[in-house]
Amino acid sequence: MIDYDKVIVNAAKEMKPSGIRKFFDIAQKLEGVISLGVGEPDFQTPWKIRQTAIKTLEKGKTTYTGNRGLSELLEEISEYFEDTIGIEYDAEKEIIVTVGGSEAIDISIRAMVEPGDEVLIVEPSFVCYAPMVSLAGGVPVPIATKVENKFRLTAEELKEKITDKTKLLILPFPNNPTGAVMRKKDLDAIADVLKDTNIVVLSDEIYSELTYGEKHCSIAQCEGMRERTIVINGFSKSFAMTGWRLGFLAGPKEIVQHIFKIHQYAIMCSPTTSQYAAIAGLKYCRSDVKKMVDEYNMRRRFVVDGFNKLGLECFSPEGAFYVFPSIKSTGLSSKDFCEQLVYSKKVAVVPGDAFGESGEGFIRVSYAYSVNHLKEALKRIGEFLDEFHNK
Amino acid sequence: MDALINLLKTNARLTNAELAVMLDTDEKTIATCIETLEEKGIIKGYTAIVNDELVDDENVTALIEVKVTPQSQSGFDAIARTIASYEEVEACTLMSGTYDLCVTVSGKNLRDISLFVAQRLAGIEGVLSTATNFVLKRYKDNNIVIIDEETDERGLISP
Ligand SMILES: Cc1ncc(COP(=O)(O)O)c(C=O)c1O
Numbered sequence: 001m002i003d004y005d006k007v008i009v010n011a012a013k014e015m016k017p018s019g020i021r022k023f024f025d026i027a028q029k030l031e032g033v034i035s036l037g038v039g040e041p042d043f044q045t046p047w048k049i050r051q052t053a054i055k056t057l058e059k060g061k062t063t064y065t066g067n068r069g070l071s072e073l074l075e076e077i078s079e080y081f082e083d084t085i086g087i088e089y090d091a092e093k094e095i096i097v098t099v100g101g102s103e104a105i106d107i108s109i110r111a112m113v114e115p116g117d118e119v120l121i122v123e124p125s126f127v128c129y130a131p132m133v134s135l136a137g138g139v140p141v142p143i144a145t146k147v148e149n150k151f152r153l154t155a156e157e158l159k160e161k162i163t164d165k166t167k168l169l170i171l172p173f174p175n176n177p178t179g180a181v182m183r184k185k186d187l188d189a190i191a192d193v194l195k196d197t198n199i200v201v202l203s204d205e206i207y208s209e210l211t212y213g214e215k216h217c218s219i220a221q222c223e224g225m226r227e228r229t230i231v232i233n234g235f236s237k238s239f240a241m242t243g244w245r246l247g248f249l250a251g252p253k254e255i256v257q258h259i260f261k262i263h264q265y266a267i268m269c270s271p272t273t274s275q276y277a278a279i280a281g282l283k284y285c286r287s288d289v290k291k292m293v294d295e296y297n298m299r300r301r302f303v304v305d306g307f308n309k310l311g312l313e314c315f316s317p318e319g320a321f322y323v324f325p326s327i328k329s330t331g332l333s334s335k336d337f338c339e340q341l342v343y344s345k346k347v348a349v350v351p352g353d354a355f356g357e358s359g360e361g362f363i364r365v366s367y368a369y370s371v372n373h374l375k376e377a378l379k380r381i382g383e384f385l386d387e388f389h390n391k
Numbered sequence: 392m393d394a395l396i397n398l399l400k401t402n403a404r405l406t407n408a409e410l411a412v413m414l415d416t417d418e419k420t421i422a423t424c425i426e427t428l429e430e431k432g433i434i435k436g437y438t439a440i441v442n443d444e445l446v447d448d449e450n451v452t453a454l455i456e457v458k459v460t461p462q463s464q465s466g467f468d469a470i471a472r473t474i475a476s477y478e479e480v481e482a483c484t485l486m487s488g489t490y491d492l493c494v495t496v497s498g499k500n501l502r503d504i505s506l507f508v509a510q511r512l513a514g515i516e517g518v519l520s521t522a523t524n525f526v527l528k529r530y531k532d533n534n535i536v537i538i539d540e541e542t543d544e545r546g547l548i549s550p
Contacts, residue, residue: 024548037548127550176550298398298413305412348547371413372402 011135018127019354023338027348035348036365036377039176041240041321043295045277046288049239052280053273062272067264069097069248070275076282077248084208085218087226093253096263097270097278101206101234101247106132107266108202108230108249109168111259113138117167122153123356124324125172126204138167144358147315147326151180155189162193168200171219174207177355177364178324179300179317184217191222200255201229206247207320209238209289212297216319227252230259235274237320238289239281244274296321299367299374306378307365310385321368324352328361330388338363344387345380395424396433401534403437442537443529452481452497452526453504456490457512458519467491470517479507490522501525 027033044050056062068074074091081089089095098104105128113119115137121129123142130140143161145151153171171190173182182190194201201219208216220229234247249259300317307314307325314325327337334351342348352359367374394414398405405413407421414421428434443450459470467485474494475483482495494512498504508521530538 018550020548020550024546027547033547035543035547038545039549040545042543042545294394298394301415302409302413350548354550371405375409 011137015131015134020127020350023335023342023348023351023354026339027342030342030346033342033346033348034373034377034380036367036369036374037348037350038366038368039322040242040368041237041292042368042370043240043292045240045244046281046285048284048288049241049277049281053277056276057273061276065269065272065275067269068092068095068260069270070272070279073097073275073279073282076279077250080282081231081250084216085221085231087218087220087250089250090253094256095248095250096256096260097275098234098247098249098263099267099270100236100245101204101232102128103263103267103270104230104232104234104247104249105129105202105204107259107262108232109133109138110136110262111255112168112200114167116165118163118165119168119170120158120161120166120199121170121356122172122175124151124175124177124352124359124362125170125355126176127355129170129172133168139165141166142356142358144356145178145180146358150315151175151178151324152182152186153190154186155193158190158193162197162199166197166199168202169194170202170204172204174205174211174216174319176207176320177322177350177352177359177362178315179320179322180315181211181214181319182217182219183214184221187217187219187222191219191225194228195224199228201225202232203229204232206232206234207237208233210293210296210321211319212293212300213318230255235278235281239278239285240292241274241278241281244271244277246270246274246278296367299369299371302371303365303367303374303378306374310378310382312381312385321366323365323367324359324362325365326362330385334360334363340388341381341384345384347377347380347384392424392428395421396428399425399434399437440533440535440537449499450497451499451501451504452495454524454526455494455496455508455512456522456524457492457494458490458521459492460517460519461491462517470515473515474512477507477511479503479511 074095077095078089078091081087109132113133113136117138118141119133119138120141120143123144133140141161143157145153203219205218218231220226220231230249230251232249235241303323304314304316312325312327314323317323334353338349338351350364352362352364407418410421411418461467462469471483471492474480479496480494481497484493486493496504496507508523512521
């Protein structure tokens with residue numbers, strides 16, 4: 001008999017199933033659930049992108065590409081960085097086209113984290129960082145951001161957690177789930193702390209196109225930071241291309257050359273059809289992105305206002321497509337709130353603690369839905385709260 | 392203004408308060424804007440998009456292609472106005488291409504429509520010919536998918 005317990009490595013055994021997964025299973029079993037729970041756009045991928053994919057398929061362009069990605073795409077990405085954050089990255093040495101931002105996060109961590117290394121993870125945040133760090137033998141060290149600080153990371157909070165084992169800071173802004181963004185001055189303060197250390201920043205900027213108000217700013221733009229920052233971005237959120245599995249990373253060649261080797265051996269190259277399509281995206285579809293942003297912005301105001309009116313205090317987010325209202329006034333835990341809500345009113349939202357302990361007391365609500373859908377969901381949440389308070 | 396018009400086009404039943412929140416302004420401004428749009432005739436009315444099949448499956452609609460001789464003074468306008476004034480006519484538009492006016496008509500049955508074409512349309516001076524196309528099924532109208540619910544392919548929850 002095979003002893004499976006001996007087969008699986010401890011790091012995998014110890015990986016907790018994502019908090020989202022458990023809740024998903026509950027929601028899935030109920031009928032007629034309306035959801036505010038997804039982390040992907042409701043828009044279709046712009047037609048020009050889909051059309052380009054179809055055309056290259058028709059022509060049979062379905063072989064591997066170069067390991068880094070198609071040169072034309074790499075050039076476009078390089079231009080994109082210059083255009084958006086004003087930083088030059090060498091298309092041939094400093095950029096890799098990856099299988100989503102997800103792969104970029106994974107291979108960057110694998111290239112830089114060794115057993116015992118501490119990795120600072122700003123929380124609440126996307127679910128994959130800590131498990132990937134642990135898999136590499138690293139020690140995830142959460143840094144909780146606070147609603148009083150608009151969920152931004154402060155220099156003091158950062159300083160407190162730095163030790164001589166700190167290897168990496170994962171900086172995910174615009175943030176999923178809070179919708180927080182870091183302004184230039186906030187980033188400068190962080191840069192100041194890191195400048196004289198050997199700590200590298202993994203800056204997950206996958207929502208960089210989706211900001212409402214000021215334009216997105218990258219920590220790589222701060223003085224002395226380009227040489228110690230890996231920027232992660234991708235097509236999933238900005239171009240509504242989640243299923244195409246395409247992202248990219250950029251950084252100083254001294255780091256990227258080693259990350260590249262992992263990509264080369266583990267992945268070979270990112271999906272070819274998606275790469276051709278993405279070229280069309282960067283070349284012709286930036287205005288489609290703008291239209292989506294305008295639409296998200298209207299919904300954002302609508303939802304923030306809705307929650308505040310319901311008495312669930314809601315921080316006004318400046319990026320991504322989530323709001324993160326506090327449910328502390330109900331006295332319920334995030335999990336209980338979400339479970340009761342989905343059982344009684346069939347509305348699915350995600351418990352805030354799925355994004356780290358500091359998310360307790362909050363729920364994540366996605367507004368990647370039509371206004372009519374949002375309206376119905378808010379109405380049901382209102383009914384839920386009325387019934388709850390009158391019990 | 393454009394954003395307001397676009398919102399009303401997709402859902403004319405949003406309240407002024409809701410519109411104000413979405414457009415980051417106040418209710419009074421919205422009310423004034425809408426009034427102006429109505430006064431200027433930019434907004435001509437508000438209507439419901441109804442799936443007729445569920446209300447009355449006897450109803451028939453036709454798109455009639457009409458060729459006309461343009462009048463020396465008024466071009467197509469005079470004839471188009473006459474046609475538009477008939478109560479059976481839901482829509483009347485001037486087209487480029489192989490015919491001139493596209494006239495949407497609905498009635499209780501095929502006979503209603505053929506009578507309308509034979510007696511009212513064909514009799515108008517300047518009308519050269521008509522071709523009647525009956526609507527068999529509507530899938531989408533005014534940006535709204537009619538035939539079935541649009542399904543959300545996304546799962547209920549994702550990170
Ligand atoms: C903050 C953040 N980073 C990365 C990803 C991964 O995106 P993808 O792998 O589709 O590019 C997500 C997806 O939800 C995310 O929210």
